Amino acid sequence: MIQLYDFVLSGNCHKVRLLLSILNLDYESVPVNLKAGEHKTERFLQLNPCGQVPVFVDGDVILRDSQAILVYLARRYGGEDWLPLELEAIAKIMQWLSFAANEIANSLAAARRYFIFKGQLDIDLTQQKAYQVLQILDRHLTNNQWLESSHPTIADLACFPYVGLAADAKVALDNYPHVIAWCDRIKRLPGYVSMPGL
Missing domain, CATH: 1.20.1050.10 (Glutathione S-transferase Yfyf (Class Pi); Chain A, domain 2)
Structure with missing residues (x-):
C-alpha cells in the first residue's frame, strides 16, 4: 500500500493528500511529529536525507519533495489530465x-x-x-x-x-x-x- 509520511500542518503534504484524494487512491498516512524531531531521526533520514516531509512510498519507489510526488502520482495514476x-x-x-x-x-x-x-x-x-x-x-x-x-x-x-x-x-x-x-x-x-x- 502507498504510504505518505505526513504532517497535518504542512502545505506541501497537503498537495499530495489532495491529489491522492482526487485520484481516489487508498494510502496509509504515517504522521511525523516535527515538534518532537522525528524528521531528524536516523530512521527517517534513511527515507529522506533532507529530513523533510512529505515522503512518499509506493512499493519500492521512495520519493521526497511534493512536486516530484505530484509528477509521479499524475503520471502513474492520473492519466493525461493531470500531467x-x-x-x-x-x-x-x-x-x-x-x-x-x-x-x-x-x-x-x-x-x-x-x-x-x-x-x-x-x-x-x-x-x-x-x-x-x-x-x-x-x-x-x-x-x-x-x-x-x-x-x-x-x-x-x-x-x-x-x-x-x-x-x-x-x-x-x-x-x-x-x-x-x-x-x-x-x-x-x-x-x-x-x-x-x-
Whole structure:
C-alpha cells in the first residue's frame, strides 16, 4: 500500500493528500511529529536525507519533495489530465512547479512558517515578496480558469496550498479576486480535502 509520511500542518503534504484524494487512491498516512524531531531521526533520514516531509512510498519507489510526488502520482495514476504528454504542456506545468518550490515557498510559505513555527526571517520583506507572487498569479488568472490548460493540472495543486493559507502568513487576498476565485474552484473539485487553515 502507498504510504505518505505526513504532517497535518504542512502545505506541501497537503498537495499530495489532495491529489491522492482526487485520484481516489487508498494510502496509509504515517504522521511525523516535527515538534518532537522525528524528521531528524536516523530512521527517517534513511527515507529522506533532507529530513523533510512529505515522503512518499509506493512499493519500492521512495520519493521526497511534493512536486516530484505530484509528477509521479499524475503520471502513474492520473492519466493525461493531470500531467499531459505533450512536451510544451509539460514544460509549462513544470514552470509552475518551480514557481511553487521557489517564489511561493520563499514568500507565502516562509511567512506562514514565521508566524506558526516562530521562524527567523525578515518578515516585512517576505510579505512584500508574497504580494508580488499574488500579483503574478492574479494577472495570469485574469484570463485563465486554471494555471495551465482548460482544466486543473498538478500545476494548480502545487501552487494552491500556501496561497490558500495566506491568512496564516498575515497576507490578505482581498485585492486579488482572480486568485480568490481560483482557490474556490480548487475547493469545489471532486475529492477535495481540506486542512487546518483552509
